[in-house]
Amino acid sequence: MEAGAPEDLVGAAVEQAGRAYAPYSRFRVGAAVRTSDGRVYGGCNVENSSYGLTVCAERTAVFKAVSEGSRGVVEVAVYAADSDEPVPPCGACLQVLSEFARGDPRVYMISRTGRIRVARLSQLLPMAFRLGGETG
Template identity: 50%
Template sequence: MTEIELASRARKAMDTAYAPYSKFRVGAALLTASGRVYTGCNIEIASFGATNCAERTAIFKAVSEEGRIKIDKIAIASDDEDYIYPCGICRQVMAEFADDEMELICTRKNGEYKKMRFGDLLPNAFRTF
């Protein structure tokens, strides 16, 4: 799957985002080592601590379907003019299921994207394996 295809799926996942408070819709799409693609959107809850980001939604869907996964690529999309990056909690969840070489695809509203290694986004990630 190409970066453009994965970014397109992330953008489509934004359509189902539940963001009544921030109005900041986010979509994510990930490709596992098994070749399967999972999407997710952000889901806001009035008790903000219970809110779930798009990246974690996609990861949790993948784990619930496959068990232990390895993420090869993940794309993130929003309506922001600038590139969007995962929050700190999502970075730590990614560290559980990805190595430093995982490809992160950060997009902008206009469709531009850039790729980066996960290890560059979260160097020295806390891992127990």
């Protein structure tokens, strides 16, 4: 693992991948976000036979944080349980992360083989849509 990758955040993402409901893609993903109050929220992907209703792990984690009263995402971990390569969040997830980001969070992308890729949110989504002021 890359030095500085937060073990608690990575561990939460790995744990969440075990809860994924992915009978269609068979691509299990777990994610965890740390908010500015130091709390960690995890989420997994939840698929649906009507594919448009599927929710990714990253959005699940953010929505859990917001529904519990936390905002200001400061770190993100994404664990792809069925990939030998680290995978980034999809465009929809990047936009949601941007909506609730505090600053320019690091995004740790982890593969099942333990490979880690690290990027700043702004590198993954350089021209994020912003309607108004800061929400994170």
